[in-house]
Amino acid sequence: MTFEEARRVLEKNGQGHVLEHWKGLSAAERKALLTQVAGIDFKAVARCAKVLGDNASAVKRGKPTAPKVASLSGAARRRAVAAGEKEIAAGHVGVLLVAGGQGSRLGFDGPKGAYSIGPVTGASLFFFHARKIVALSRRYGARIPLYVMTSAVNHEATVSHFREHGFFGLDEADVVFFRQGVWPGMSDDGRIILDAPGHVFMSPDGHGGLISALKVNGCLADMRRRGVKTLFFFQVDNPLVEVADPAFIGLHVLKGSEYSLKLCAKRDPHEGLGMVVRRGGRFDMVEYTEMTEEMNNRRTKDGELYFKYGSPAIHVFDRAFLEREAAKDMPLHLAHKKIPTVDASGRTVKPSEPNGWKFEKFIFDALPDARRVVCLAFDRADEFSPVKNAEGKDSPATCRADLQAKWRRLLAAAGVQVPESMPVEIDPAYALDAADLARTGLVLRPAK
Ligand code: UTP
Numbered sequence: 001m002t003f004e005e006a007r008r009v010l011e012k013n014g015q016g017h018v019l020e021h022w023k024g025l026s027a028a029e030r031k032a033l034l035t036q037v038a039g040i041d042f043k044a045v046a047r048c049a050k051v052l053g054d055n056a057s058a059v060k061r062g063k064p065t066a067p068k069v070a071s072l073s074g075a076a077r078r079r080a081v082a083a084g085e086k087e088i089a090a091g092h093v094g095v096l097l098v099a100g101g102q103g104s105r106l107g108f109d110g111p112k113g114a115y116s117i118g119p120v121t122g123a124s125l126f127f128f129h130a131r132k133i134v135a136l137s138r139r140y141g142a143r144i145p146l147y148v149m150t151s152a153v154n155h156e157a158t159v160s161h162f163r164e165h166g167f168f169g170l171d172e173a174d175v176v177f178f179r180q181g182v183w184p185g186m187s188d189d190g191r192i193i194l195d196a197p198g199h200v201f202m203s204p205d206g207h208g209g210l211i212s213a214l215k216v217n218g219c220l221a222d223m224r225r226r227g228v229k230t231l232f233f234f235q236v237d238n239p240l241v242e243v244a245d246p247a248f249i250g251l252h253v254l255k256g257s258e259y260s261l262k263l264c265a266k267r268d269p270h271e272g273l274g275m276v277v278r279r280g281g282r283f284d285m286v287e288y289t290e291m292t293e294e295m296n297n298r299r300t301k302d303g304e305l306y307f308k309y310g311s312p313a314i315h316v317f318d319r320a321f322l323e324r325e326a327a328k329d330m331p332l333h334l335a336h337k338k339i340p341t342v343d344a345s346g347r348t349v350k351p352s353e354p355n356g357w358k359f360e361k362f363i364f365d366a367l368p369d370a371r372r373v374v375c376l377a378f379d380r381a382d383e384f385s386p387v388k389n390a391e392g393k394d395s396p397a398t399c400r401a402d403l404q405a406k407w408r409r410l411l412a413a414a415g416v417q418v419p420e421s422m423p424v425e426i427d428p429a430y431a432l433d434a435a436d437l438a439r440t441g442l443v444l445r446p447a448k
Pocket of ligand 1: 100101103106112180204207209234235236237
């Protein structure tokens with residue numbers, strides 16, 4: 001893009017100020033700024049500005065009620081597992097991993113997925129996710145493509161991390177990295193914010209950016225080519241997740257669901273998990289920030305929380321559903337943030353109060369569009385312990401403890417008691433579950 005082209009498109013969109021420091025920029029800064037401008041989706045910018053003007057951050061209406069939540073045991077579980085195994089073995093299953101977030105609460109300098117979580121080896125979050133796919137692929141003799149969503153900030157580092165570790169044993173051809181969209185930040189008046197004289201402040205478009213990014217980057221077409229119909233979705237920060245759990249996949253397939261969700265009982269009424277609800281005849285998600293005190297504390301006759309189950313963002317999607325959603329615009333959510341800006345003298349200043357807006361899409365905003373939805377309860381001790389914060393709740397320390405407790409339970413089920421004081425770690429490609437452990441033939445007997 002030339003300077004003239006940039007000027008024309010910016011002025012046409014009321015954003016001419018983006019070039020106001022042009023004269024003072026070096027040749028390299030000018031080139032970088034033109035590249036940035038060429039990458040801006042001005043249709044999306046206009047939509048963001050309109051939402052800002054209308055103050056219309058994805059408003060939801062209607063009285064929410066709790067949904068039916070299935071749990072699987074006995075024959076029903078066996079039927080679901082058999083259906084899921086068949087789907088995986090047929091090569092119909094792919095895995096979607098969203099890893100484009102900025103991980104600001106953890107404060108780790110790098111992609112969150114590269115964070116070292118293995119209590120013994122220090123292996124990364126990506127290691128544990130990828131090795132589960134290696135195990136499933138081997139178990140079912142099938143290819144299971146992994147689609148990893150990154151953002152501009154962490155794309156190269158994410159790809160390098162996989163490369164440096166030999167893709168953790170996955171076939172490189174079955175790992176697809178793609179970038180989510182980024183949007184400029186805006187001030188109250190809808191003007192794009194510069195965080196340096198030659199640089200537009202951009203931020204990722206949220207995990208809901210997945211759906212458009214899958215389309216724009218040709219991933220939906222790739223899935224079709226491979227015959228992938230069913231997509232297991234999860235977040236990068238939870239190494240306990242049962243990736244492509246056959247029971248979950250099977251239930252989704254048997255019920256003809258378009259969007260399935262695993263839900264767990266909240267650890268307390270105020271835990272920050274989204275709530276799946278029924279509203280106006282559809283399924284919907286209420287963010288924890290939108291839950292009223294009354295909703296948080298409402299009880300059933302038996303004294304249980306009425307809104308008991310939270311969503312840790314473990315989903316299964318039908319590919320056809322994602323294709324349908326990709327043709328639509330998702331709602332936008334606004335977040336008021338402290339965004340560095342350039343002052344009149346051309347210096348970057350860090351504000352002490354929120355001064356600008358970021359825009360995000362949330363994956364669960366697709367939920368009301370799904371014609372069939374399945375909610376499946378699961379035991380969080382086995383499958384959910386995210387790394388969100390540097391310390392305290394949902395931190396590396398709690399996650400490592402939960403991982404080790406899970407591995408100790410697996411070992412115990414295979415007949416081996418490991419003392420609490422002994423660190424444990426199991427490579428998922430060595431053993432995914434107790435049955436695998438028993439089959440390894442490795443006789444782990446506690447010393448007499
Ligand atoms: P979080 O909401 O926990 O955000 O993301 P985060 O960016 O990882 O962490 P904080 O809030 O800055 O501390 C949940 C999941 O969604 C992905 C994250 O990578 C994580 O797997 N995500 C989030 C994206 O892929 N893109 C985004 O724009 C936001």
